[in-house]
Amino acid sequence: MTAASDGAPGIEIHGVDFVRGGEHILRDVTAVAPAGRFTGVIGPNGSGKSTLLSMVMRWQRPDSGRVLLGGRDVHDIRRRDFARMVAEVEQHSATVLELTVEQIVELGTIPNASGWGRPLGEASADVDDALRTLGIEDLRLRAWQTLSGGERQKVQMARALAQRPQVLVLDEPTNHLDVAAGLHLLDVACGLGLTVLAAVHDLQLAAMYCDRLIVLDDGRVHAVGTPDEVLTPELLAEVYGLDAQVMRHPVTGGPLIVMCGVADDSERGQR
Known part of the structure; x- marks a missing residue:
């Protein structure tokens, strides 16, 4: 699978606070996801892992602090440029549209197309490569609504790879996957040379795959370091x-x- 990994930017999080409904979800979070490395975000349920990823993805703005991508504030990067650099795989994905797997994966190619309006259905080498990399070529013509949770997770990862990103943001990427499929997906993520920031629920997978860990507890950074240093x-x-x-x-x-x-x-x- 070819990815746009050359010069993959790092992620810097500086003093991020986020408050909703009077409750501090993130408190003065400062951490770094180094360029070209796999950084895991771990912590108990409700510690702020998914919220932190949403700050990186620009879905929400911090109440204070900044998130930098390659030294630039993520909110200063043009929408299309950001889409060309960063791909996301969420915990839960849904669509009301009646799309096939091939069409879902092809959505990932839109930021790199010449213009935003290329019709779906024009299969590309990026789609073929992504399906092959995830081992889901046999699902190509299946309807999204007929897929299991694990199959949907693989398809969303294929869509992200078809985007040819420099940065992958993964929220519980092995959610719904059996053990072998989860290991394969993480092998793929590690083998591309991208900057990866992933919320990881399974501590043993975090120990096996992550170069660096950010430990959140009650919205605060409890520890940062290698798995040997942290776990x-x-x-x-x-x-x-x-x-x-x-x-x-x-x-x-x-x-x-x-x-x-x-x-x-x-x-x-x-x-």
């Missing part, structure tokens, strides 16, 4: 309330998390 028994107890041991993975050499149960109050520390 410690102490942090797992403090942030997740887990009693866990961390060992060396016999194949990757990275952290291998062994869940033992729920941490008692003395292990949880001050949340």
Whole structure:
């Protein structure tokens, strides 16, 4: 799969606050997703992971602070230029239109077309490559409404790849996927040389695939670093309330998390 990875920009998040309904969703979040690396955002449910990704994608504006892409504020980048650089795969995707898989994936090619109005149905090499990369060529003519949740997730990833982005923003990318399909999707994401920022629910997948981790807890950055630096028994107890041991993975050499149960109050520390 060919991607526009040359000179992939990094993402910088500076002092981002976000308040809704009187509640602080993000509090002074500062972090970096380095260019060309896979950065995971982890943390308990409700810690602000998806909200942080929405700031990067410009779906919402911070109440204070800035998000930079390649040194430029994301809101200063022209819409089409942003669409050419950044592709997103959301947790849940839906459409009321009766589109085929091929047509969904072809939507990803629109930002790079000569003009915005190229009709759907004109298959391109980017669509073929994306379908092949995700192993879903046999779904090409299937209607979106007939797909399972896992199949839809693969199709949305193929659409993102057909966009030939420099940056991938993934919100729980293995959602709905079985174990093998989830590993394959992350293998694909890691193998393109893109800047990847992904909210990851599965801690072991975060340990296996991420170069860098941003740990959110109650809307704040609790820790930033490599999986070796971040995924410690102490942090797992403090942030997740887990009693866990961390060992060396016999194949990757990275952290291998062994869940033992729920941490008692003395292990949880001050949340």
